[in-house]
Amino acid sequence: MAKYELIATAAFGLESIVAKELKRLGYKDLKVENGKVSYWGDEECICKSNLWLRCADRVFIKLAEFKATSFEDLFQGAKKIEWADYLPEDANFIVNAKSVKSQLFSLSDIQSIVKKSIVEKLKETYDTEWFSESGSVYPILVSILNDTVTISLDTSGDALHRRGYREKGSAAPLKETLAAAMVILSGWRYDRNFIDPFCGSGTIPIEAALIARNIAPGLNRKFACEEWEFIISSLTWKKVRKEAYEAIIYDKEFNIFGYDIDSRIVPIARQNAIKAGVDDCIHFQTQPVTSLNSHKHYGTIVCNPPYGERLNEIKEVEVLYKDMGRVFTKLDTWSYFIITSYDEFEKCFNKKSDKNRKLYNGRIQCYYYQYLGPKPPKRNTKSNS
Template sequence: MSTYKIIATAAMGLEALVAKEVRDLGYDCQVENGKVIFFGDETAIAKSNLWLRTADRIKIIVGEFKAFTFDELFEKTKALPWEQYLPENAEFPVVGKSHKSKLFSISDCQAIVKKAVVERLKKHYKKQWFDENGALYRIEVALLKDVATITIDASGIGLHKRGYRAAQGVAPLKETMAAALVMLTNWHPDKPFIDPFCGSGTIPIEAALIGQNIAPGFNREFVSEKWDWIPAKVWEEVRTEAEDLAKYDQPLDIVGSDIDHRMVKMAEENSFEAGFGDMIQFKQMRVQDLTVKRDYGVIIGNPPYGERLGEKQEVERMYKEMGQAFDKLDTWSIYILTSNEEFEQFYGKPATKKRKLFNGFIRTDLYQYWGKRPPRV
């Protein structure tokens, strides 16, 4: 097997979580803004696609070099060993981005990289024309401060697409962000877990996947499964290992509720698609009516932010009612994600800790209220 330089891309603020996941898979890594870089073989490519809950995508670095002119970009791209990655019938569209670089025309950069790859393949395969009717190898040229990084996307559709979301609401939380929220808590599957703003059920479902140690990518396909240089046996072994590591008999006490009965029905459908059936309990309920039967649980909420005209006062009132309802839950740890900078004021008390996160392009804070620890036995 060969060794590849691999990027796991990450939303801003989640890099440390992605790095922890990569290390948990057994790979040393380097953390940079928006990405985690590590080295691994074909198995690493398959494992990282299958197991990383908080990464956006897996990419393979083909080359990195300085490029101040289009000629440099062409020649240095052409010098890369494309024949090691692309078969002669490969479909290889080129996408690009540029930031703080002399080569700022993205369309020109894409065209030049495409031409350079074609010229390299022409020489290797001794052909003048390529039909591009085979497996997909999406190439990206990313220029940052005049350094070009050329990658191939090994995921296909983003890793947040787990395959269970049959339906979704107006502004759904990405599955990767939902998993991150769960992983940032002190929750373990032996504790009760509640999401009082469950929407289409993403946070409870991600908690269930974590609780039963089910690989988030187990029920979907990846573009690199069709690459001829990653043997089918690698994918079979990685999926078999994931099946063996899953704890399907782990009992779960997970509840999702929402004020909108349509969202509750949607969440139930998505939970069924994820394979949890009635293991997760969903119900229609106002947040201020929440009651608990057990001590030492975790509540995670992604409530409305009140950013639309006319919603602000209603949302602020709801924050206040939430604070009053949760005030008596002193053994529960509560985590609320919102962009409202005055949340603590309306909730009624300062958070134990705040963590800056980006929900899509919205800057938010995760307000953390840590509950009392259970007594030592």
């Protein structure tokens, strides 16, 4: 099998989690940078990466990297790529572009120059003057940073946070990739209770259930590269999907709870859980955070409460955070993890976090406040003689 240099992109703050996911999949020699993790893999690796990565945004095949300060540099650099190794004659290749701190900044010009370069190169192999572009879609990304051009093939198509289970959401939805990262960072032990008291359309509880059940997050969706028989055999996809279905854990019960004060959103959360195939793992209920309680010990709370982005909401959010502080601290053996962009959270919550981590909810800079509960006593495994 051919080896490819791959790039898994990620939101800032999640790169190390994506690297750990790749290591668990068996891939080594990872290069972790801002917003991405680079590694090498074959066609099966491309399939597994798309199917299994919970916290990555997309998976790309890196085709070239070069300096360009003129459109001629860009044209010639793109033309050096052996495009016929990746694109069949009928390929529908769409060129997207982004440019930061570079002399070439017109995105439409970057796209048209690279498109023209690809056509000229393909003419050399396919001996034709016109390409129908009637076949499968091959999204191409031209990214320019500080005059360094990286040209990549997007194997994912739709971003990986689009799992396929959430058709409807709340007013301020949390991306599935960030929700999964929050669950992973919490270190939740699957034999203990898990609660999201602001569950909205159910994203955090659903991601927790997918993780606990070992369900690959991409099982309910398709990827752009599934149509690329030119590069990846359909038999490889069948093999990887079959292995993913066989890896699902069916014989364990999990105690996952999602609460929300909005009675209109809770039925949507239930429907999303059904579509994700984890409705039997989660109990959803309409309930304000002030009613939160549990007789269980050593559980985990992970939540995304309102942030108060508008001035008229700040007072309400401050009251909410004070209520959270009173309610959560009563669960004195529990650990709780809260993401918010509100700078005065710890003051309102009335407790300093054990750790916090900068994360981005879309373009909103947030902090993930982590309150670590006590470790449970060790079980005495010795029998009395």
